Amino acid sequence: MERKLTSAAVDQIVKTYEYCEVLDEGMLRIVTVNRPQVMNALNSDASYELETVWNEFAARDDLWVGIVTGVGDRAFSAGNDLKMQASGKRGTRPHNGFGGLTSRFDLNKPVIAAVNGVAMGGGFEMALACDIIVAAENAVFALPEVRVGLVAGAGGVHRLARMIPSRQAMGMILTGRRVSAQEGRELGFVNEVVPVGGALEGARRWAAMILECSPMAVRASKEAVYRGLDEESLEQAVRTIYPAQKANLEGQDYIEGPKAFTEKRKPNWQNR
Numbered sequence: 001m002e003r004k005l006t007s008a009a010v011d012q013i014v015k016t017y018e019y020c021e022v023l024d025e026g027m028l029r030i031v032t033v034n035r036p037q038v039m040n041a042l043n044s045d046a047s048y049e050l051e052t053v054w055n056e057f058a059a060r061d062d063l064w065v066g067i068v069t070g071v072g073d074r075a076f077s078a079g080n081d082l083k084m085q086a087s088g089k090r091g092t093r094p095h096n097g098f099g100g101l102t103s104r105f106d107l108n109k110p111v112i113a114a115v116n117g118v119a120m121g122g123g124f125e126m127a128l129a130c131d132i133i134v135a136a137e138n139a140v141f142a143l144p145e146v147r148v149g150l151v152a153g154a155g156g157v158h159r160l161a162r163m164i165p166s167r168q169a170m171g172m173i174l175t176g177r178r179v180s181a182q183e184g185r186e187l188g189f190v191n192e193v194v195p196v197g198g199a200l201e202g203a204r205r206w207a208a209m210i211l212e213c214s215p216m217a218v219r220a221s222k223e224a225v226y227r228g229l230d231e232e233s234l235e236q237a238v239r240t241i242y243p244a245q246k247a248n249l250e251g252q253d254y255i256e257g258p259k260a261f262t263e264k265r266k267p268n269w270q271n272r
Contacts, residue, residue, distance in 0.1 A: 019046035039075035051100030069114035079121025102154040108219035114203035125156040134202040135181035144176035220244040
């Protein structure tokens, strides 16, 4: 179901799906997982639905930044729906991974996780697949898979070990221990801790700062960071011009930014 709202600043399009709600607010897309009865845990069908939502986000030129969150203050996402797995059903996973995000390696648009409450297992992996994490004070992070005979195979063991010191990552991965929002910030995988109920507002603030920037330059920067980390050396990364950077160099915004600066006005980004 789709409905259109109008705020003082921008038109808002709300789309309601079976497992999530999507709000398109100007150039910002907010995706809210809506399964409160299972603490926003995802089954196979929910992941496929979210993949469709993020595919559309990736394809649309008018959407520049995404936010993913969970309904309510209890949980961002408790991860995989273990009740379904315990029943013997082995649901497939979409091409782009858990929640349509964890195996999505070609998305240059920034995505922010607004974490309210529990982010466990696949829920934590979904947050780690984002570029920025804003966590409410009541947020709790863990990769508890080893405690139930599983592995955090949706990227959790790899992303966490690349984001924080390896000893600290191993301490979380091998025990499944829970980490608070504040400890997550101290370890380095959380960008900001906000009051309970304020995760989405905080994520909107980060999104607003990104939206002030050239979307082409933002995407080129994101691509350069992630692909550069995979290069054999810093020199190779520095000397490589990645596709999004090449497009930025050839685009109108490459001229518009400096021109607006010299004319002391706000840039009019064309995204081309």
